[in-house]
Amino acid sequence: MLSLTTEELIEAARSGDEDAxxxxxxxxxxxxxxxxxxxxxxxxxxIVGTTFLVAVEKIHDFTGDLDALTGWMFQIAxxxxxxxxxxxxxxxxxxxxxxxxGGAAASAEDELFDHTTDPALLYAIQTLPASQQEVVLxxxxxxxxxxxxxxxxxxSESNVKVLLHRALSRLRRNLGVPQNxx
Amino acid sequence: MTVDPLEHRLRQLGQDxxxxxxxxxxxxxxxxxxxxxxxxPQRRRGRALKVGLxxxxxxxxxxxxxAGTGNLPDPAQRVAARVASVVGVELPTPxxxxxxxxxxxxxxxxxxxxxxxxxxxxQTRPDKQPKASPPHERDDDDDVKSGQxxxxxxxxxxxxxxxxxxxxxxxxxxxxxxxxxxxTPGNGNANGKAKGNxxxxxxxxxxxxxxxTPPGQDD
Numbered sequence: 001m002l003s004l005t006t007e008e009l010i011e012a013a014r015s016g017d018e019d020a021x022x023x024x025x026x027x028x029x030x031x032x033x034x035x036x037x038x039x040x041x042x043x044x045x046x047i048v049g050t051t052f053l054v055a056v057e058k059i060h061d062f063t064g065d066l067d068a069l070t071g072w073m074f075q076i077a078x079x080x081x082x083x084x085x086x087x088x089x090x091x092x093x094x095x096x097x098x099x100x101x102g103g104a105a106a107s108a109e110d111e112l113f114d115h116t117t118d119p120a121l122l123y124a125i126q127t128l129p130a131s132q133q134e135v136v137l138x139x140x141x142x143x144x145x146x147x148x149x150x151x152x153x154x155x156s157e158s159n160v161k162v163l164l165h166r167a168l169s170r171l172r173r174n175l176g177v178p179q180n181x182x
Numbered sequence: 183m184t185v186d187p188l189e190h191r192l193r194q195l196g197q198d199x200x201x202x203x204x205x206x207x208x209x210x211x212x213x214x215x216x217x218x219x220x221x222x223p224q225r226r227r228g229r230a231l232k233v234g235l236x237x238x239x240x241x242x243x244x245x246x247x248x249a250g251t252g253n254l255p256d257p258a259q260r261v262a263a264r265v266a267s268v269v270g271v272e273l274p275t276p277x278x279x280x281x282x283x284x285x286x287x288x289x290x291x292x293x294x295x296x297x298x299x300x301x302x303x304x305q306t307r308p309d310k311q312p313k314a315s316p317p318h319e320r321d322d323d324d325d326v327k328s329g330q331x332x333x334x335x336x337x338x339x340x341x342x343x344x345x346x347x348x349x350x351x352x353x354x355x356x357x358x359x360x361x362x363x364x365x366t367p368g369n370g371n372a373n374g375k376a377k378g379n380x381x382x383x384x385x386x387x388x389x390x391x392x393x394x395t396p397p398g399q400d401d
Contacts, residue, residue: 016219022212029208034199048203049211056218116198121191140192141199168188177188 006066014059025052028070031142032077037112038137040126041081042088044112051077071144074152078134124174132167139164252276 004012004020012020029048036044054076055062062072116122125133131153138149139160146164150157172179203211248254252274254262263275 018212018216018219021215021219025208025212025215026202029203029211030200033203034196034201038195038199045203045207045211048207049214052211052215053218056215111204112199112201115201116195118191118195118198121195125195136192140189141196143193143196172188175188 006069009066010059010062010064010069021052021056024055024066024069027066028073031070032073034112035074035137035142036077036081038122038125038141039081039085039133041084043084047077047080047084050080054080067148071148071152074138074142074144078152120175121171124171127174128167128170132163132170135160135163136167136171 004023009020009023013024029052032048032051033044036047041047051073055073062069064072113119113122125136128136134153135149138144138152139146144152146157146160150160153160155163169179171177202208250273252259256276259274259276263273266273
């Protein structure tokens, strides 16, 4: 699959080529999983799975390169995460020690948390308002441009910049990092 | 340019989080993806097939029932009757072209002759006598061949049986004009014998009055 251009890869994916989908999965799924975990989704693996199923269903409507495809799949994942969090909010609160969704979800969270070298930063991000969380994660953790971030979130670029500024200020304050002068 | 320590920590966090998905989970996801791709079109095809079968299952008995009772439109009824006759099943056949000329005459006269039609219609209803259609068809044919003159078969001079027969044949077209407002021959034939009696008298009478001396009497 590496020999294919991104256009060919996406075209192959459209025609149902399994190898193409595996290539896309290997490139995009880890990012989606990390994003879902950092956003506090109850079951990051389920988010990845459902995101890919939606992508398979709607790939014929998609146009663009691999970067655009990644952004598009983040868009789908973001909605799935919001849905999952909303659903989880209706459930009875359980003690933190109990697994929320059974073995698989607990293991995904444990595995990602175990490999996080900066749990304090992760915790600080998760205490931010949702829109600021998303902007920080997309812009600085997953390295999307301001424009891509704006497209994924459905906001204007200036709105994204404002949200990012506020989020970074709050993170610095919470983590005790000295504020940057503009 | 110094790197912002917070941004550096955030990038580091990104690398920590972007870990490859475990094999068992990625295999399950890929299986779901391939299934979604492989089965989706088949499911649609299966659905279309099911819908087609259901439609066929509903339409076929309905069409055969309509053919059996003679309720199909004329051409369809004719075809159905022909096909059924090959198999040895008798279906009511629509009365052939014979009715059309009569009806066309009726339609011409309708504007002037309506008044006479309605009262007669009421009188004839009680006389409904379901009879075998083939002889009536013949009568109709005869009527048409000989023209308008054959219609005055109702006159008292003739025997009752023959009257009835003529009445039956003529009424088909009249009953149609009364019931549906159209002189379409197909309906009259398809609706069977009982209806046929209803309008027989009116036609013959109106025709008598219109044409003056009907050729039938000349016979």
